[in-house]
Amino acid sequence: MESLSTDNEFENLYSYLKKISNRFVEEEDHLRIVVENEKLREVAEVLSKTEGVFLRTIAASDERSVNGFYKMYYVFGLDRIHRNIVVEVPLDAENPVIPSIADIVKAADWYEREAHDLIGIKFSGRILHRFVLPDDWPENVYPLRKDYTVQDLVKLYRPEIIAKAREVEAEAAIIIPIGPYHPALHEPEYFELYVRGEKVVGARYVGFMVHRGIEKLAESMKYDQVPFLAERICGICGYVHSTSYCQAVEKALKIHVPERAEYIRSIVLEIERIHSHLLWLGVALHLLGYDTGFMHVWRIREQVMILAEMLTGSRKTYGLNIVGGVRRDIDRDKVNKCVKVLDSIAKEFKEFVEIAMSVPQVKSRLRGTGLLPRNEAASLSLVGPTVRGSGIPRDVRRDYPYAAYKYIDFKPVVRTECDNMARTEVRVEEVFQSIELVKNFLDRLPGGGIAVDSWEPEPYRFGIGAVEAPRGEVIHVIVTGRYSPYRWRVRAPTYQNLPAVPIMLRDVDLADAPITIASIDPCFSCTDRALIINIEKSDVRDVPLVALSLKGSRLLR
């Protein structure tokens, strides 16, 4: 890691920040400063102008019962020096108003909408409406405020459901449900595409169907139960979420995880990446109509699932993490089996991916479609293969090393073509890279325990846990409580990447829209754990013709 003094720009930034507020805490991985309400916009401006700084997440928290005010945490990442800057803004308990920074930092848009809906923070300079929650959710009831328990909330909104169902039916009786139950649906989310002829001229994301109130539920659960909740944020990359949660708690409470556990976590994370990328490639080939490719990629993938089950006890890598370590060890036998299977996967996949990429339709429909220019990718603070396909080497594994990535040399896969093909190639390449990484980790697996014996929770500590998920960076911010997390904020990669979709869809053919949307590998169950809607009303539009969902399931013909 470079030291601070070698980097003049960042030194200036640091001294500026320390000047603006005398209340700051410096920790191993972040600098936390408390900024007054009025100075927030100025700070945001300075930060957004600095090269290589991006907005990682924003968390709003109701801390009235602790210190008498609401609080906003803005987490900015400084890729080059591997540090975070956390800007804390306390807000008045009676009238929580904060200036909006969405016009300065584009990526802040959704976070502000969400904070407004779930906690009731008001943003001066923006008029926000109900997004996350149903339209007829009672006024002035904000689920993430501490005034309500989970049980209270259940009683609040049940009775009108049937009326609502009747209403929805009445509005479109003639047409097959296009909405979230779009026939090709895989997940109950959809994009409304505005088309002129066969060209897409605008897109609108309509989400929030998978909002399950996870962050609120965690407040009623014990520390050791939350990893199981976190895993179920997403069925594809669940392990990423539980690792991220555990790391956040471990950072906050300064728990030192045994080295062996760190290695095991990294191994499972990489296995998850292999399975997720193979899954994505299969679905992408299916979207391109190449079903034989889909079948063969999934045939290869199935071996990874067996590996995952062997290592974790569940096909979906569920149930391995606890705070302070992992629950299962990897013995010699499993190591050997892993290496053997991974070798055969690498061979089979190499052989097959070349064939799949030579199919004329696959080639012609991936190349040159869904362009995402580098500067747009940078300004939207995108993450994961999406941003790496646009030439920016952002990768948490290298930038903010965690688990066993600390001990190895690592180079992210980057492509500069900015199109769907670039993003596909990044993922294909990462499969091979991950296989190498797992083998490397298995080789170096150190001895020792796999979990700390015991640890004591301490209330009101702040921690950040970030993990590079298959889709990009997952970041969990935690404020600890006495028995369970006081505030737990999850930010999934799709949340950050979705605003890029309207840009990528500009002037794309309708037929290529699904693969373009899929090229960010969206995962809505991640995104909607607390949810969003995006109304980009910038483009020209004709009649909304097609609402479209992803990962189509018309598989067998």
Place this chain on the structure above:
Amino acid sequence: MEIQRQVPVEIFSRKDLEKALQRIKKSIWVFHLNTGSCNGCDIEIIDVLTPWFDVERFGIKLVASPRHADVVLLTGPITIKTFPRLVKALRAVPRPRLVLAIGSCAVGGNIWFNSYATLGGFPNVIDKLNELGIVIDKIVYVPGCPARPEAIIYGVAVMLGLVEQKTRYKKVKA
């Protein structure tokens, strides 16, 4: 224009239903409905279509429109926001209307059974569906988190009567 039913609900008798079930045995078209699941079960559903499990060997085919479907594969705890859409999709399924509730979410609400944003599984909404005039002719519950591909196949087999269901309510004295 309005939906025109050539076979109104009333005259769809028990006997017709059994006959139709017999025919369906050889060719089952399924429609996949996600009501807010974590994607785990959904991926396993796709997995059963792919070479290792290949449910086409039972004549099962995944279709894209609820109008073509015989069986609805339902995953997820049914979030409040998806319920109206669930009703709409189920109504579009012609009788006999069969549902395979897959995964702990759809069966018992899983970890979010008491969350403010979900209805906690399919058993909780059956009454509401009946109230809205939607009759479900047969339901099979497939627990699992996620339900592994074999478990889904087993669920289909139970639905078709190929195998006898194994689980029974048990009460043991300690």
Place this chain on the structure above:
Amino acid sequence: MNLSTLISIPISILLYIFLPPLLDGVERKVKADIQSRIGPPTILQTWYDILKLISKEVVLSMNPRYVVLTLSLSLTMLISLAVTISYSISLLNLDMYIVITVLILLLAIHSLYLTLYIFSSNPFSIVGTFRIATIDILNEAGLVAFAILTAVSISISRASPRDYLLIAIALTALAIAVYVSQRRLPYDLHEAEPELASGAIIEFSGAVLGFYIYSHLLERYILASIPMIFVAYLMSSTLYLNPVIAMLLIHILASSIYLLYAVISALIGRSRVNLAVKTINFIYFLAIAIWLGVYILWNP
């Protein structure tokens, strides 16, 4: 007309009626093999599917009169096509009138399908209809042109190697046009594109869907047998065969070309409308250019 010809016509018509779903079953088996899996339990699977669909409740969002009318019309026309082709291959005689009747019936069926799709109020259906109309207009021109080109090549043929080459070129081009017309990958745009779900047929259910699928398969098989009219004639001019055996041989040939198409469609992905138009245009002009080139440059 002798007795064996008389017998061969009804047999051929029966084959036309019962074979297509069976062939689809075989196709699904073949595809499954290419994809390393088992596939449907028997080749009768498509028959089971259709029979089940017919027994199911019909939920329609459009006026059933349109649907029933168009479906029954197209089925009637398909059967008459089957009759015409059976007659033609049993006679082992190349009659220009028959070729033209077949083509006219085919075009009529295609436009009937278009009306069927467009009656649906579903936006997916409408987009699907526009796509298939684009492909159809282009491809029907090709289909007609190459059918006539083949007929012309055969009629001017004086059994020289150049003439056989001309026939081969025209027949290959016709086979490609037939392939596109069968609405297979990469050109199955009418019900394709996951974002369009089942496209044009999204609103059909029960018996309507069953009859639609049946008529679609029947049309596919009839299309596959169009080049066989010419093959049959060529066969009859070179060797003498009993009409029943000749008819069976032709059905076997049509089935094998059908399965060849199935294998090809399992190997490639789906095109996009503008790409499809480009490729089809390119192939057709290339075929015509080659044919003309051979005709003009190679002077025996």
Place this chain on the structure above:
Amino acid sequence: MVKFVKVLPIAAKIGTVTIRYPYAKPIVTDSFRGAIEVDPSKCTGCGACTRICPPKALSLNIEGGTAILRYFVGRCIFCGMCADICPEKAIKITKEFELASEQVSDLYIDVEHEVVTCRKCGSKFVTSKLLNKVEQKLSEFSKELLSLCPRCRRVEMLSKQVYLR
């Protein structure tokens, strides 16, 4: 140019990979966690598992004259935390996954425990097995106190202290 045809030799080489479940064995590895099994002879009804269970698939309720440890497999997430925490090692993780059922009620398993009645207020507060266990461990503890429910016990202790003073 026609490289994509090469998928045919690959398919020919691999053949069919399909596992003919349910007519053949499923691919379940040794580490797979399926439904749990409660050994009624070992279970004392202490309720440790019900407190750790993330989705609350295990519950301990006193209904009528008995305490019922209810396992609802339909909500179980198969994490195995209950087996880790069980002090009696009465919970075993099996490889059972064939749980499909036509009735939700078939997905419940109840373990019935006898309950001790508080000798003072008559409320039912603990299973007799657990009480026996505690008795064995804390022999010096007076039996009188043990057969009281937590509230009565507190009252009793306080009154004793008062008395002693």
